[in-house]
Amino acid sequence: xxxxxxxxxxxxxxxxxxxxxxxxxxxxxxxxxxxxxxxxxxxxxxxxxxxxxxxxxxxxxxxxxxxxxxxxxxxxxxxxxxxxxxxxxxxxxxxxxxxxxxxxxxxxxxxxxxxxxxxxxxxxxxxxxxxxxxxxxxxxxxxxxxxxxxxxxxxxxxxxxxxxxxxxxxxxxxxxxxxxxxxxxxxxxxxxxxxxxxxxxxxxxxxxxxxxxxxxxxxxxxxxxxxxxxxxxxxxxxxxxxxxxxxxxxxxxxxxxxxxxxxxxxxxxxxxxxxxxxxxxxxxxxxxxxxxxxxxxxxxxxxxxxxxxxxxxxxxxxxxxxxxxx
Amino acid sequence: xxxxxxxxxxxxxxxxxxxxxxxxxxxxxxxxxxxxxxxxxxxxxxxxxxxxxxxxxxxxxxxxxxxxxxxxxxxxxxxxxxxxxxxxxxxxxxxxxxxxxxxxxxxxxxxxxxxxxxxxxxxxxxxxxxxxxxxxxxxxxxxxxxxxxxxxxxxxxxxxxxxxxxxxxxxxxxxxxxxxxxxxxxxxxxxxxxxxxxxxxxxxxxxxxxxxxxxxxxxxxxxxxxxxxxxxxxxxxxxxxxxxxxxxxxxxxxxxxxxxxxxxxxxxxxxxxxxxxxxxxxxxxxxxxxxxxxxxxxxxxxxxxxxxxxxxxxxxxxxxxxxxxxxxxxxxxxxxxxxxxxxxxxxxxxxxxxxxxxxxxxxxxxxxxxxxxxxxxxxxxxxxxxxxxxxxxxxxxxxxxxxxxxxxxxxxxxxxxxxxxxxxxxx
Numbered sequence: 001x002x003x004x005x006x007x008x009x010x011x012x013x014x015x016x017x018x019x020x021x022x023x024x025x026x027x028x029x030x031x032x033x034x035x036x037x038x039x040x041x042x043x044x045x046x047x048x049x050x051x052x053x054x055x056x057x058x059x060x061x062x063x064x065x066x067x068x069x070x071x072x073x074x075x076x077x078x079x080x081x082x083x084x085x086x087x088x089x090x091x092x093x094x095x096x097x098x099x100x101x102x103x104x105x106x107x108x109x110x111x112x113x114x115x116x117x118x119x120x121x122x123x124x125x126x127x128x129x130x131x132x133x134x135x136x137x138x139x140x141x142x143x144x145x146x147x148x149x150x151x152x153x154x155x156x157x158x159x160x161x162x163x164x165x166x167x168x169x170x171x172x173x174x175x176x177x178x179x180x181x182x183x184x185x186x187x188x189x190x191x192x193x194x195x196x197x198x199x200x201x202x203x204x205x206x207x208x209x210x211x212x213x214x215x216x217x218x219x220x221x222x223x224x225x226x227x228x229x230x231x232x233x234x235x236x237x238x239x240x241x242x243x244x245x246x247x248x249x250x251x252x253x254x255x256x257x258x259x260x261x262x263x264x265x266x267x268x269x270x271x272x273x274x275x276x277x278x279x280x281x282x283x284x285x286x287x288x289x290x291x292x293x294x295x296x297x298x299x300x301x302x303x304x305x306x307x308x309x310x311x312x313x314x315x316x317x318x319x320x321x322x323x324x325x326x
Numbered sequence: 327x328x329x330x331x332x333x334x335x336x337x338x339x340x341x342x343x344x345x346x347x348x349x350x351x352x353x354x355x356x357x358x359x360x361x362x363x364x365x366x367x368x369x370x371x372x373x374x375x376x377x378x379x380x381x382x383x384x385x386x387x388x389x390x391x392x393x394x395x396x397x398x399x400x401x402x403x404x405x406x407x408x409x410x411x412x413x414x415x416x417x418x419x420x421x422x423x424x425x426x427x428x429x430x431x432x433x434x435x436x437x438x439x440x441x442x443x444x445x446x447x448x449x450x451x452x453x454x455x456x457x458x459x460x461x462x463x464x465x466x467x468x469x470x471x472x473x474x475x476x477x478x479x480x481x482x483x484x485x486x487x488x489x490x491x492x493x494x495x496x497x498x499x500x501x502x503x504x505x506x507x508x509x510x511x512x513x514x515x516x517x518x519x520x521x522x523x524x525x526x527x528x529x530x531x532x533x534x535x536x537x538x539x540x541x542x543x544x545x546x547x548x549x550x551x552x553x554x555x556x557x558x559x560x561x562x563x564x565x566x567x568x569x570x571x572x573x574x575x576x577x578x579x580x581x582x583x584x585x586x587x588x589x590x591x592x593x594x595x596x597x598x599x600x601x602x603x604x605x606x607x608x609x610x611x612x613x614x615x616x617x618x619x620x621x622x623x624x625x626x627x628x629x630x631x632x633x634x635x636x637x638x639x640x641x642x643x644x645x646x647x648x649x650x651x652x653x654x655x656x657x658x659x660x661x662x663x664x665x666x667x668x669x670x671x672x673x674x675x676x677x678x679x680x681x682x683x684x685x686x687x688x689x690x691x692x693x694x695x696x697x698x699x700x701x702x703x704x705x706x707x708x709x710x711x712x713x714x715x716x717x718x719x720x721x722x723x724x725x726x727x728x729x730x731x732x733x734x735x736x737x738x739x740x741x742x743x744x745x746x747x748x749x750x751x752x753x
Contacts, residue, residue, distance in 0.1 A: 097646070098647065098650075119648070119649045120531040120647065121532075124601045125647050125648070142532075143532070144531030144532075179531055207523045211529070
């Protein structure tokens with residue numbers, strides 16, 4: 001994929017749009033940098049001056065609470081000035097084009113855009129058209145990518161499991177519409193896990209899913225057998241009206257994660273979820289709140305990982321070695 | 327100066343309809359072909375065109391080119407696009423009815439014909455709307471459209487409300503022996519997609535258009551055509567299976583023909599990588615298997631024509647997130663070099679390639695064009711098959727710069743185009 005636009009002329013990370021094309025070294029360095037920031041967030045004074053004087057724009061064309069909040073906190077802990085723009089109530093609803101919105105914000109001399117958009121490729125498009133000094137971080141584009149979510153999930157896995165080799169990971173649910181799943185699959189395979197599985201009914205598994213580097217299962221019991229990590233995806237209500245599924249009830253019966261089903265996985269298997277969770281639809285409360293669940297750890301790791309990515313893209317983090325491309 | 331007598335000498339003349347392939351002169355007088363190889367008695371040329379090392383063939387007949395006039399003149403005009411057509415060797419153009427206003431009244435047809443005549447660079451054959459306003463529910467006044475000059479009727483890329491409207495439209499068009507042009511796509515299966523449902527769409531997270539969106543529509547149309555009769559033509563196929571289905575129906579005597587857009591014989595879904603909006607076309611670029619099937623169809627005659635499917639856009643149309651960009655490529659000037667690519671890659675011989683751009687589409691339309699037969703209007707294309715040129719200004723004449731080939735070097739370039747015996751383009 002021609003995602004060399006993620007790197008500047010000397011091969012440093014400039015935009016963070018997708019895991020595709022990133023090297024294992026770079027992913028490890030993001031996690032190492034996040035580790036150093038994790039301690040910052042536990043201090044009494046939770047700020048470091050790395051991005052002092054920089055202006056970061058959270059540009060959300062699609063609503064979000066968790067992702068926007070953790071990006072905002074991450075930016076503030078790096079001492080940047082943060083501007084939150086919710087486009088649903090702003091200019092493009094008045095007919096302004098995406099490019100005009102970007103050009104207008106650029107004219108205000110900002111340094112970074114954190115972009116969430118309902119359409120796949122939006123972050124790439126913006127990255128291709130911003131001035132050379134501006135970085136773009138993809139906070140989720142359509143069904144395509146959500147690379148910071150993938151990195152915080154990997155950070156959480158490494159935090160608990162210590163590494164990635166030997167791990168079998170199952171991603172369960174609506175793979176078709178999931179940008180999180182696509183980014184996680186790329187990241188897990190780049191870091192060399194033993195196997196990535198996707199589990200769901202055929203209506204929610206994308207065409208040629210195997211080409212992503214996964215094994216496909218349509219039976220949750222089989223898909224969970226012997227896995228070390230289970231990532232449950234959120235089921236959107238609109239899947240019922242789109243004839244993807246008959247009912248939440250039937251979905252939970254076949255693909256909901258219960259304690260019984262969890263027992264098929266390895267003991268100490270991690271249970272993860274990018275949130276927000278639908279209790280009783282894709283996951284039972286006993287599992288979501290149980291000892292295997294790291295769902296809330298994922299949220300707190302989100303801040304450290306986003307601090308790492310933002311500081312690296314602004315090149316104020318750890319010294320960048322060469323070889324960030326895959 | 328239609329009276330000018332022109333001798334085209336030294337070129338390799340390829341006229342597939344008449345089985346001609348050899349170095350010989352072509353004589354033009356009174357706007358018509360006066361001789362091929364044989365000098366008419368007493369012929370004294372006013373002008374001689376040297377075509378040494380070049381190919382001399384009939385002007386191309388393009389079954390689908392949008393000129394954006396009337397209604398979208400900010401994107402392109404009849405003047406700008408027929409000049410580009412001339413530079414691409416195309417002398418006859420079929421224009422789909424999805425203009426603003428829609429080509430569903432004789433007045434719009436008259437407007438198009440008048441504009442084309444005043445510009446004088448192409449023969450424009452308007453395709454009338456199959457349904458009123460292309461809304462897919464009520465029949466258009468097809469008989470009046472035919473009388474005004476519509477070459478065929480079509481609902482362009484818009485869906486019909488239901489199979490009953492489809493059936494009635496086919497029946498009614500058949501009453502007047504009007505060709506129905508069908509862009510086969512089931513709107514429910516398309517479901518708002520913007521890329522072939524396959525590996526690339528899965529990787530990029532783009533909403534997919536399954537192959538079945540095309541094959542289901544082809545199957546439905548074929549079943550109706552077999553039931554009610556009439557001539558029909560399938561436009562811009564994108565899948566191997568659809569080519570096979572239509573070939574099978576033809577083998578049973580069903581009166582159907584089909585074409586493919588040149589870029590579909592060259593590119594696959596891989597061209598979308600990196601969210602390349604210039605490769606956003608409808609129908610979508612599909613797999614290697616589909617491309618091979620389309621090429622096979624061109625070679626074995628299951629596909630009678632290669633068209634440009636020209637859709638010029640202004641710059642803004644491609645400046646957005648991929649799914650929000652307008653589909654379509656500016657393609658008139660790429661038609662010849664992409665067709666020649668099939669020759670250099672061993673898919674077809676040169677004569678067959680030229681047939682798919684000339685006599686093939688002319689037969690689909692039932693017009694006496696696409697040949698160098700004695701007495702037909704002298705629509706002639708002369709091209710240098712070995713000339714490399716870059717897709718860029720100033721050579722590229724279409725107002726639309728939306729092509730995945732922008733900046734690429736292409737091989738094969740038109741040097742002269744004659745329309746009714748007049749030289750309308752010269753490199």
